Amino acid sequence: xxxxxxGAPTPEETMTIVAAREVRDRQVLLVGVGPPNAAANLxxxxxxxxxxxxxxxxxxxxxPVRLPLSIGDDDLAETAAELVSVPEMLNYxxxxxxxxxxxxxxxxxxxxxxxxxTVIGAYDDPKVRLPGAGGAPEIxxxxxxxxxxxxxxxxxxxxxLDFVTSIGHGDGSGTRERLNFSGAGPTVVITDLGVxxxxxxxxxELAAIHPGVDVEQVRESTGWPLRVRDVVEATEPPSERExxxxxxxxxxxxxxx
Amino acid sequence: xxxxxxxxxxxxxxxxxxxxxxxxxxxxxxLIPFAAGHEIIRQGRRDLTVVRMxxxxxxxxxxxxxxxxxxxxxxxxxxxVGSLHRMRDAVENDWPASIDLIEHSHAGLANAYVxxxxxxxxxxxxxxxxxxxxxxxxxxxxxxxVECPFTGQRLSAVRAINxxxxxxxxxxxxRDGNVxxxxxxxxQKEAVLAADRxxxxxxxxxxxxAPRPHAIVLPSWVVTAVAHVxxxxxxxxxxxYSKRDNRFYAAWDEIARDRERFRxxxxxxxxxxxxxxxxxxxxx
Numbered sequence: 001x002x003x004x005x006x007g008a009p010t011p012e013e014t015m016t017i018v019a020a021r022e023v024r025d026r027q028v029l030l031v032g033v034g035p036p037n038a039a040a041n042l043x044x045x046x047x048x049x050x051x052x053x054x055x056x057x058x059x060x061x062x063x064p065v066r067l068p069l070s071i072g073d074d075d076l077a078e079t080a081a082e083l084v085s086v087p088e089m090l091n092y093x094x095x096x097x098x099x100x101x102x103x104x105x106x107x108x109x110x111x112x113x114x115x116x117x118t119v120i121g122a123y124d125d126p127k128v129r130l131p132g133a134g135g136a137p138e139i140x141x142x143x144x145x146x147x148x149x150x151x152x153x154x155x156x157x158x159x160x161l162d163f164v165t166s167i168g169h170g171d172g173s174g175t176r177e178r179l180n181f182s183g184a185g186p187t188v189v190i191t192d193l194g195v196x197x198x199x200x201x202x203x204x205e206l207a208a209i210h211p212g213v214d215v216e217q218v219r220e221s222t223g224w225p226l227r228v229r230d231v232v233e234a235t236e237p238p239s240e241r242e243x244x245x246x247x248x249x250x251x252x253x254x255x256x257x
Numbered sequence: 258x259x260x261x262x263x264x265x266x267x268x269x270x271x272x273x274x275x276x277x278x279x280x281x282x283x284x285x286x287x288l289i290p291f292a293a294g295h296e297i298i299r300q301g302r303r304d305l306t307v308v309r310m311x312x313x314x315x316x317x318x319x320x321x322x323x324x325x326x327x328x329x330x331x332x333x334x335x336x337x338v339g340s341l342h343r344m345r346d347a348v349e350n351d352w353p354a355s356i357d358l359i360e361h362s363h364a365g366l367a368n369a370y371v372x373x374x375x376x377x378x379x380x381x382x383x384x385x386x387x388x389x390x391x392x393x394x395x396x397x398x399x400x401x402x403v404e405c406p407f408t409g410q411r412l413s414a415v416r417a418i419n420x421x422x423x424x425x426x427x428x429x430x431x432r433d434g435n436v437x438x439x440x441x442x443x444x445q446k447e448a449v450l451a452a453d454r455x456x457x458x459x460x461x462x463x464x465x466x467a468p469r470p471h472a473i474v475l476p477s478w479v480v481t482a483v484a485h486v487x488x489x490x491x492x493x494x495x496x497x498y499s500k501r502d503n504r505f506y507a508a509w510d511e512i513a514r515d516r517e518r519f520r521x522x523x524x525x526x527x528x529x530x531x532x533x534x535x536x537x538x539x540x541x
Contacts, residue, residue: 033337056363057286058441069503070337072286074494077440083471086285086310086444087371090364095383118360123393129348131334131341133362134311138384164389179386180410 011192017238027100028052036103056135097182102143106150113168113186116161140166145187152191158223169202208233261434261480267532269482278421281308285443289493290426292535317343327357331366342513372417373451385413423452430459434477440496458486488535
């Protein structure tokens with residue numbers, strides 16, 4: 001552990017820190033489990049102390065003291081400004097479009113940011129049965145914007161999804177408008193290699209690469225011919241403060257568990 | 258008006274849960290009725306259709322023990338940890354038996370309960386449009402399109418869910434069988450009001466329910482049976498009574514990965530345990 005605590009950032013840590021940087025103060029964030037949870041809580045400890053955390057379990061304006069392991073942690077209920085039932089959360093808060101930023105993960109993502117979290121392989125005879133939809137379809141449809149955080153590889157960045165669980169930009173021809181979705185959909189995809197942003201038609205373009213990564217490596221980790229912007233930015237390396245805060249936050253969870 | 262009856266847990270399950278029933282054990286990340294689920298396993302119920310937004314470890318256990326023929330759900334993971342390995346083994350390898358899945362998004366299943374509680378035939382929402390969930394749901398008869406009669410907008414309809422029996426865990430009941438729960442109250446009110454019968458296990462029986470912020474009170478006449486089962490939500494938790502056992506949720510990942518280890522754990526901590534008290538602990 002000491003090596004990780006003192007050493008250079010891992011690709012996963014860089015991904016989480018870059019995701020946290022996307023959060024602006026006072027935004028209302030819908031937070032799930034995993035890296036998005038770490039990113040949102042990191043942002044709250046750093047540059048966005050007044051961002052509002054909403055957990056789909058029903059906690060609004062939760063101010064967890066330690067990083068929650070799950071969206072059901074008692075810490076969330078105890079620190080929330082308001083607790084609501086699950087139907088109320090999904091209908092009045094998420095579905096109605098009161099979330100500024102929805103964070104989503106993905107098992108598979110395609111070039112138009114559509115997301116699969118249901119199965120790998122055929123639905124009726126899956127190679128891997130994944131957890132399924134949860135709140136993601138409504139978060140993807142109705143949040144003002146969506147940040148996707150996902151590790152990048154040919155297995156996760158695929159030409160065609162095995163199952164469409166949540167809609168990003170559909171087929172790139174104005175799908176969201178046609179479906180009457182109120183939110184803008186995914187505006188950024190943050191991976192362990194770089195940052196991708198949708199172009200005007202919704203197709204992902206490589207916009208930045210993280211320290212130590214080259215463009216060719218990102219192309220090779222993408223299951224379709226990746227669009228690369230004319231100018232690809234270099235991600236600012238994680239600062240001492242960002243890294244230290246993230247590691248401290250995670251160490252506190254480990255020692256509590 | 259029929260008031261609820263106070264029963265032991267084993268009597269409540271024996272009387273009100275039958276083979277082949279549609280059973281909802283609700284509690285969204287909090288107040289999950291584990292002890293009641295364990296008693297269903299001990300009594301060897303079979304061929305159940307189980308409904309739960311987040312199947313969690315409790316349905317992993319029911320599935321692995323062969324109680325389940327069909328599951329209606331919206332997120333089948335071990336929250337914050339990973340996969341439900343018994344659920345995966347049943348879906349991917351038909352062990353110990355194959356199970357049918359009807360799956361929703363959280364909003365879809367929540368609205369199916371709301372419709373059920375309202376005794377309406379369907380609930381309505383937007384978010385399924387364009388997904389394969391909608392396509393699958395149309396095939397299974399769980400999801401359909403409707404056109405808004407006022408605006409012409411195309412929306413998704415979800416078939417109402419009306420369980421034969423809903424089981425929940427709550428903090429308190431009074432001596433008349435009125436039930437109070439607070440903290441994250443999930444979809445329990447809707448699941449109880451949607452069902453024909455409702456069984457509630459409680460941490461404590463009190464003389465009188467004191468008013469409290471964020472609390473839900475279920476009057477005695479919408480509850481069928483109350484059973485006093487302290488710690489009945491372990492390894493989930495009961496706000497103001499216990500903490501979520503995150504360590505056990507993490508340990509379950511290892512236990513459930515292996516069929517033999519899973520069976521041994523269930524044998525030691527559930528099958529050979531008492532029918533009327535909660536299993537607590539049992540880490541490897």
